[in-house]
Amino acid sequence: MTKKTLKIVSILMIIVLGALLFGYQQVEKYADRPLTIKQEKIFTLPAGTGRVALETLLIKEQIIDDSYLFPWLLRIEPELAQFKAGTYRFTPGMTVQEMLKLLKSGKEAQFSIRFVEGSRLRDWLVALQQAQYMKHSLAGKSESEIAVALGLDEKAPLEGWFYPDTYLYTAGNTDLSLLKRANQRMQKAVDQIWQGRAPSLPYKTVEDMLTMASIIEKETAINDERSKVASVFINRLRIGMRMQTDPTVIYGMGDAYIGNISKKDLETATPYNTYVISGLPPTPIAMPGLASIEAAAHPAKTSYLYFVADGKGGHTFSTNLENHNKAVRAYREVLKNKNEK
Known part of the structure; x- marks a missing residue:
């Protein structure tokens, strides 16, 4: 290889390396770019969603802009592409990288429902029916049917036997599972107090x-x-x-x-x-x-x-x-x- 050729190759390598460095910097800047949302956003990622489908969903729901840099980010940092299905909460100011890390973590959004002291079972059932992102399985069921679903005797009275409090749940949790938690808490509290009455x-x-x-x-x-x-x-x-x-x-x-x-x-x-x-x-x-x-x-x-x-x-x-x-x-x-x- 002549000196002239070597010089040309060196120049080309410098250009290529410079281009790669510039591209990497652009991707990193994109990773630190905030999401386009102006208020809290609940986002559901279906099971089996791949990289392309994720990008399509994020653009469709106006969470990120359409950019050629998104797939490059997943290539440069492949660990960010290990996202998990679920329902997540995105907040204003969150960056693209932070969003992808959240999707990788599997830490789904938690929702809350408040049952106040003095409320009745029928009030609870209405609140459960209106709860967002909850899987509803109790609608139309009688009290005896609910008792059986809870693993109790069908004649067991339910009124009074649920612990009033604020309960957290993730998307897809059932109303029945939440009632079971409240019933078990009340059973435990009442039994302890009864023993020391x-x-x-x-x-x-x-x-x-x-x-x-x-x-x-x-x-x-x-x-x-x-x-x-x-x-x-x-x-x-x-x-x-x-x-x-x-x-x-x-x-x-x-x-x-x-x-x-x-x-x-x-x-x-x-x-x-x-x-x-x-x-x-x-x-x-x-x-x-x-x-x-x-x-x-x-x-x-x-x-x-x-x-x-x-x-x-x-x-x-x-x-x-x-x-x-x-x-x-x-x-x-x-x-x-x-x-x-």
């Missing part, structure tokens, strides 16, 4: 304690009052006095309840109307929170037999009917003054 409580079964907890949950949202409310109902049960609690009437009315309770409603017998029946209703009337279960298991030691709202967010507790009637009149006066303003 105060002595001589008028409960025959753990279900009785949970039923009491559900009533407490519906009667007050103030933590300091829960054990006092529990004491009122415990004291009534001990002397054979009816519980006479409005939430049980409402529950027994079902869809007939439209926001008000009439005298006729209080006198109409249902299995849950504690103005008519003696003792506890047959099942819980809502999903109680942990604080209410603890209150049912450890009621305050009081002589209270009555309580009524005080118009200020709390309740006034009384040991006798005379004082209770005074508290009722005081409550009505507070309401009257509010309405006149």
Whole structure:
């Protein structure tokens, strides 16, 4: 090889190396380029999606621009091409490289659903039905069918037996699996509290304690009052006095309840109307929170037999009917003054 030829080859190599370096730098700059999204984007990558199909999907959903650099990035950094099927959350500012690393990690987007204390099973089922990216399998099923699906006896009451909390799930999780988690948590919590309950409580079964907890949950949202409310109902049960609690009437009315309770409603017998029946209703009337279960298991030691709202967010507790009637009149006066303003 002549000196002239060697010189030409050297120049060509420099040009090629320069071009390769320039190309590599362009690909790296592309990798650090932010996605084109302006707000959070949920992206589902189907199973079996290859490199070309991924690029097509990303462009179609306006997550990246159409660029010849994308396939080159996957060639230069082949580990980024090991993406996994799933549903992912992309955020504004995320780079192309960060997106591909997320797809490789398999860390799917998590979604949340909140079940509040005092809500009912029917409320939960509606929320589950409306939950996005969840696989729905319970629509149209009866309570007994749901019980069987949960692995419980078909006659097992479900009301009250799900732990209220915020639950996280990934796309494709079933509503049944989430209910199982909530049921198992409640079973565990109730069993532990039942084992450590105060002595001589008028409960025959753990279900009785949970039923009491559900009533407490519906009667007050103030933590300091829960054990006092529990004491009122415990004291009534001990002397054979009816519980006479409005939430049980409402529950027994079902869809007939439209926001008000009439005298006729209080006198109409249902299995849950504690103005008519003696003792506890047959099942819980809502999903109680942990604080209410603890209150049912450890009621305050009081002589209270009555309580009524005080118009200020709390309740006034009384040991006798005379004082209770005074508290009722005081409550009505507070309401009257509010309405006149």
